[in-house]
Structure formats: C-alpha cells, structure tokens
Amino acid sequence: MAKIKMLNSTVGYDLAAAEYDKKEKFLNSFEQNKVVPLFGELKGKQILDVGAGTGRLALALHNIGAKVTALDVSFEMLKVLKDKNNKIETVVGEAQNLPFEDNSFDFVTAAFLVVHLKNPLSFFDEAFRVLKDGGKLIITNINQKEPPEVKTKQGKIKIESYYHRPEKIIEGLESLAFTIEKNIFVYENDIWINQIVVATK
Numbered sequence: 001m002a003k004i005k006m007l008n009s010t011v012g013y014d015l016a017a018a019e020y021d022k023k024e025k026f027l028n029s030f031e032q033n034k035v036v037p038l039f040g041e042l043k044g045k046q047i048l049d050v051g052a053g054t055g056r057l058a059l060a061l062h063n064i065g066a067k068v069t070a071l072d073v074s075f076e077m078l079k080v081l082k083d084k085n086n087k088i089e090t091v092v093g094e095a096q097n098l099p100f101e102d103n104s105f106d107f108v109t110a111a112f113l114v115v116h117l118k119n120p121l122s123f124f125d126e127a128f129r130v131l132k133d134g135g136k137l138i139i140t141n142i143n144q145k146e147p148p149e150v151k152t153k154q155g156k157i158k159i160e161s162y163y164h165r166p167e168k169i170i171e172g173l174e175s176l177a178f179t180i181e182k183n184i185f186v187y188e189n190d191i192w193i194n195q196i197v198v199a200t201k
C-alpha cells in the first residue's frame with residue numbers, strides 16, 4: 001500500500017481546500033455553539049481570524065457585524081472564502097509573523113489553528129502585539145494526537161500537526177502576560193475533545 005504523504009499546512013490545505021467545507025458539521029461539533037457567543041457585541045469591532053481557512057468562523061463573525069480580516073498560509077483556502085463573501089479582507093500570511101501594526105485589533109481568534117503550530121507561543125506573542133490593550137484572544141485547541149487522513153482530489157494526504165496539552169496552552173499564554181478569562185472544555189463521552197480559551201491583553 002502506498003504511504004500517505006505528510007505535507008506542511010500551505011501545501012496540504014491548498015490541496016484540501018476544494019473539499020474542506022464538506023467537514024463543516026463535523027468541525028462545528030467540536031465547538032457545540034460555544035465559540036461565537038464569547039465575542040459578545042461585535043458591531044464595529046475589528047477581528048483578526050488567524051488560520052481562517054474557508055471562513056467557517058470568519059463568516060459567522062462578519063454576519064453579526066464585525067469587521068473581519070482573515071489570514072491564512074493557504075491561498076486556496078482563502079480563495080474559497082472570497083468566493084463565498086468578498087467583503088471579508090483576506091491576507092495570505094503566517095500566524096507567527098503577522099503583517100499588522102501593533103495594537104490594531106479588538107479580537108484575535110484562531111479555530112483549529114494551534115494544532116498545526118509546532119510552537120504556539122510565537123503565535124500567541126504575535127497575537128498579543130497586534131491586539132489593542134484590553135483586546136481578547138479567543139482560540140481553540142483540539143485533542144488530536146495524530147494527524148488524520150485528509151481526502152483530496154489528488155488522493156489521501158496528512159497535514160503536519162502537533163498535540164498540545166491544555167495546561168501548556170494556559171501556561172504559555174500567562175507567560176506572555178495574557179490574563180485567562182475562560183478555559184472551557186468540550187466533551188464527548190467524558191473525554192475532552194476541544195479546549196476553548198479566552199485571554200485578555
């Protein structure tokens with residue numbers, strides 16, 4: 001049997017983009033509608049969605065009044081987002097080197113991104129820098145020990161990913177002077193499947 005290729009996020013998600021939205025229900029099940037309400041009133045608020053992909057979260061936030069900037073390493077994922085809604089600004093870029101000025105956003109968010117970062121701290125550090133004082137970082141950290149197989153038109157692939165213990169995520173954020181407001185767990189059959197963290201600058 002042919003070995004399944006392990007690809008980095010840029011190459012992997014460019015290949016996976018056309019099929020990605022088929023997984024929307026599955027992805028939503030890791031959040032159980034707990035993420036969007038954490039933002040509160042969003043009219044006129046500036047949000048940076050990092051690893052925004054095809055806009056699953058970015059579109060929901062845009063639809064309730066936020067001004068959303070969607071950043072991703074994958075051009076093809078953002079292209080799917082743009083085809084759905086061209087009012088959301090899209091930026092091809094790297095979570096660990098955000099191309100924005102200091103103190104620019106009311107919120108930075110990242111759903112299903114941290115699992116793809118070997119060193120989430122360098123992303124958290126960048127998020128802290130681009131957040132306004134009092135701004136919030138809202139992230140999710142899924143309990144995924146091994147990269148799953150992903151079906152693409154070119155065959156099955158795997159995309160590099162890394163397991164992060166929830167307490168390490170909290171320690172890392174606190175070491176950068178974030179204040180933890182919420183540390184929520186989503187469970188399935190008594191096992192945590194997703195950690196949702198709200199941290200304030």
Ligand SMILES: C[S@@+](CC[C@H](N)C(=O)[O-])C[C@H]1O[C@@H](n2cnc3c(N)ncnc32)[C@H](O)[C@@H]1O
Nearest residue numbers: 009013051052053056072073074094095111112
């Ligand atoms: C599992 S998808 C999540 C997409 C979207 N946030 C959602 O909730 O459906 C992960 C996304 O993170 C992007 N990504 C992975 N590593 C990244 C990095 N270092 N910087 C920016 N984006 C990254 C991938 O290209 C992909 O679009």
